[in-house]
Amino acid sequence: MSVPVEVLVQKEYTKNIKMRLEDIQSIGDWLKQQPHLPQEYITDLEIILAYHSCEGCIEQTTKVIDLNYTLRTLFSFYQNRRIDISLETALHTWLITFLDTPTKKGYSAIYCQLLDADPQKFVYNDVVKAFVMLMDLWQWEKGTVPGVAVILNMDKVSVSHLSRMDLNVAQQFFYFLQEAMFVRLKEFHFINASNFIDTLMSMVKPFMKKEMLDILKIHPVGSDSLEEYIPKAALPKEAGGENKEGNVLRDEIWNKIKSNEEFFEAELKKRVEESKRPGGPKTMSTFFSGFEGSFKKLEID
Incomplete structure (x- = not known):
């Protein structure tokens, strides 16, 4: 700031x-x-x-x-923006970082990669919270860009991670990403997608509009098809790229978050007073009919 x-x-x-x-x-x-x-x-x-x-x-x-x-x-992932142990764990379990190299169409790429494969450390709400915090901070610093591409590396992700996804939070996240975030979402990539990608898609596809499904690309394990969209060199070393190692990028992101605590404290003031809304307040049920308790964490055998 x-x-x-x-x-x-x-x-x-x-x-x-x-x-x-x-x-x-x-x-x-x-x-x-x-x-x-x-x-x-x-x-x-x-x-x-x-x-x-x-x-x-x-x-x-x-x-x-x-x-x-x-x-x-x-939405739950905007309720607590404290820089605390839960956020630190999320950002040490998942690398979430913007790549320096744009896509071949000139879009800014945000890259996500699991660093710690222990499913017990994966708290989906905290990871989503970390993602939107970084997006808010990045937009404040970067301003407008032609478009955004999300790259999610599925390496190290297991079925056990999927079972820990909170589908209520997933529904909120995909709704916010598609309907309300101040970005032009242009590409969404799953890379190193293993055979359980169909399970993941069956979980999140109901939350995706046709426009998002049209930009969604799935790149199987061993495929080089991502290079049609962005040079492989842009990725971290562990992903076969020439960028810094994931742990180095992780530390840079964590230090950046910590140094911008005032930004997130100020952002918490940007909330609606529903009691003052003309026409009456909006609630979660305004957007998701019968939302309360509509999903639970998925149990996968």
């Missing part, structure tokens, strides 16, 4: 020739009329991120802004 937001905003107008100041101001005026939204804490940078993710459509941008902060208030 060392760079003033005004500087970051001006940078966006410089790099995005289609960014219309009057549109951003119009959305800001709309925001001031929304008593339930955290107006005083939402910056022009976040309006710009939303506007860019909606391809410059003002009406869609206002809907996504409202939805984004509503879901931040409701």
Whole structure:
């Protein structure tokens, strides 16, 4: 958070020739009329991120802004942003990092890889929390990008890990990723996919829209097909790339998170006051009919 937001905003107008100041101001005026939204804490940078993710459509941008902060208030992985032992365990169990090399279409790639294969250390909600925390921080620093590609390395992932997935959290995560996150999601890759990828897909496919299924690519163990999208050299050494080793990247990410504690404390203020929402409050059941207790952790033989 060392760079003033005004500087970051001006940078966006410089790099995005289609960014219309009057549109951003119009959305800001709309925001001031929304008593339930955290107006005083939402910056022009976040309006710009939303506007860019909606391809410059003002009406869609206002809907996504409202939805984004509503879901931040409701969803479990946005409830606790403390930098504590549970977050440290998540980020030492899973490597979650942005790669320096863009995809061949110019998209920014976020890479996820299991570092510790012990299923008992895998807490799905904590890993999702870590993912969205890093996304928020990265967007604040990076600003808009042409698109985002997610690369999930399934090496070391076992059926025991799948059995520890909380499907309520998975439903929330995929809904947020597809409907409310201020990004243009362009690619989603499973690499080193083993024979139980069908089990995983049967779990998460109900939460994916057709548009996401269309960009989903599954690369089996031993396949080099990911290289059609991004050079293999971009990956960590353990994945056959020329990047740093996973443990080094892990430590860099953890240190970055720790040094930005104030950012996450400030982000916690960006929540909705449902009692002030015109037309009445929204709850989890607004988005997921019969949500309460609708899923439990999957039991796999």
